Amino acid sequence: MRIGVPRETAAGERRVALVPETVARLTKGGHEVVVERGAGQAAGFPDAPYAAAGARLGDAAEALGAELVLKVQRPSLEEAGRLREGALLVSFLAPASSAGALAALAARKVTALAMELVPRITRAQAMDALSSQANLAGYKAVVIGAEALNRILPMMTTAAGTLAPARCFVLGAGVAGLQAIATARRLGAVVSAFDVRPVVKEQVQSLGATFVEVAVQAEGQGGYAKELAEDQQRRVTEAVAKHLVSQDLVVTTAQIPGRPAPRLISAEMVRAMKPGAVIVDLAAESGGNCELTRAGEAVDVGGVLVLGPVNVPSTLAFHASQTYSRNLQALLGHLLDKEGKPKLDLQDEITGAMVVTHAGEIRKK
Numbered sequence: 001m002r003i004g005v006p007r008e009t010a011a012g013e014r015r016v017a018l019v020p021e022t023v024a025r026l027t028k029g030g031h032e033v034v035v036e037r038g039a040g041q042a043a044g045f046p047d048a049p050y051a052a053a054g055a056r057l058g059d060a061a062e063a064l065g066a067e068l069v070l071k072v073q074r075p076s077l078e079e080a081g082r083l084r085e086g087a088l089l090v091s092f093l094a095p096a097s098s099a100g101a102l103a104a105l106a107a108r109k110v111t112a113l114a115m116e117l118v119p120r121i122t123r124a125q126a127m128d129a130l131s132s133q134a135n136l137a138g139y140k141a142v143v144i145g146a147e148a149l150n151r152i153l154p155m156m157t158t159a160a161g162t163l164a165p166a167r168c169f170v171l172g173a174g175v176a177g178l179q180a181i182a183t184a185r186r187l188g189a190v191v192s193a194f195d196v197r198p199v200v201k202e203q204v205q206s207l208g209a210t211f212v213e214v215a216v217q218a219e220g221q222g223g224y225a226k227e228l229a230e231d232q233q234r235r236v237t238e239a240v241a242k243h244l245v246s247q248d249l250v251v252t253t254a255q256i257p258g259r260p261a262p263r264l265i266s267a268e269m270v271r272a273m274k275p276g277a278v279i280v281d282l283a284a285e286s287g288g289n290c291e292l293t294r295a296g297e298a299v300d301v302g303g304v305l306v307l308g309p310v311n312v313p314s315t316l317a318f319h320a321s322q323t324y325s326r327n328l329q330a331l332l333g334h335l336l337d338k339e340g341k342p343k344l345d346l347q348d349e350i351t352g353a354m355v356v357t358h359a360g361e362i363r364k365k
């Protein structure tokens with residue numbers, strides 16, 4: 001099968017869908033892989049290793065014209081129009097906010113699979129790109145915060161006296177949050193965390209952090225959070241407000257699938273924080289967990305810095321591409337038969353959950 005890997009064209013996107021390691025496996029398996037020249041450059045993968053892995057280097061038209069096109073970001077309308085009719089496309093597609101792109105893909109009769117929709121089941125864990133990218137984002141959030149802080153994270157005993165460790169509070173202890181906790185702990189901070197799903201308490205504690213207790217229960221389908229009832233939300237707000245005043249670094253990661261990010265930190269709560277404190281809001285792109293977050297900006301509120309970094313995995317493009325590429329490799333292992341031909345079973349638990357356009361129709365919005 002001819003597999004195309006175009007260069008990503010979305011602003012600020014440095015990742016590439018396949019790294020040479022995965023290309024080598026696919027070419028050994030008998031596939032023809034066409035990589036657009038320069039596709040991996042920004043992620044630290046120049047053209048030569050792709051060629052050594054058996055890829056053919058080509059232009060955008062060749063990569064986009066393949067039978068199976070692998071991308072990171074959803075194609076632009078222009079790119080969608082250049083896909084071959086009836087092609088298979090796998091990428092992040094943000095189906096809920098991509099009506100135009102989905103219509104363009106359906107018009108080309110493209111079968112498009114959204115990487116956001118890999119089901120959160122054990123069998124699909126190796127394909128789970130939301131997790132692989134969130135894990136890296138959680139790590140980077142702490143590094144961004146450490147860089148912005150005017151203090152160090154660990155306790156340090158020096159000839160000039162002892163320096164107290166920073167206090168780090170992680171809101172939302174899913175994949176990104178747990179990695180943020182582990183990273184802040186490795187750097188020596190005193191770490192606490194909160195999540196509306198009480199089941200994560202044990203995971204938080206096993207990483208050496210304390211769990212901020214609030215009597216709520218908001219676990220919905222598939223292990224995800226659902227929105228809190230009003231009285232529960234009030235209790236959470238009170239507990240978070242009380243805890244925030246003593247914190248130096250706050251990392252927020254709370255998300256509810258398909259909904260705007262829950263508002264956890266109000267402007268008033270930010271104003272009550274210590275000057276010099278830093279908030280890193282990983283939910284900036286979906287509206288922010290903090291009322292004052294501006295996506296892609298740093299806002300100074302009386303000495304408290306509110307950072308809203310966007311597309312954080314792209315800043316770690318080497319490892320983000322490597323893990324995404326392995327996710328795709330695992331997915332292809334599921335999608336292709338022994339002869340390397342796609343076996344598209346729309347009733348399959350994984351494939352069926354991921355297909356957003358097929359045979360000219362939009363199946364999911």
Ligand code: NAD
Nearest residue numbers: 120121125172173174175195196197223225253254255262
């Ligand atoms: P996510 O990115 O949707 O949300 C991040 C975290 O924010 C979640 O832990 C959620 O509970 C929390 N949150 C939501 N509203 C909140 C609020 N008001 N206050 C505080 N926290 C709030 O979730 P995710 O990290 O992608 O994954 C969530 C969970 O899904 C994981 O922890 C795991 O249990 C499950 N999961 C399972 C698999 C698998 O089995 N293959 C893979 C990945 C994740």
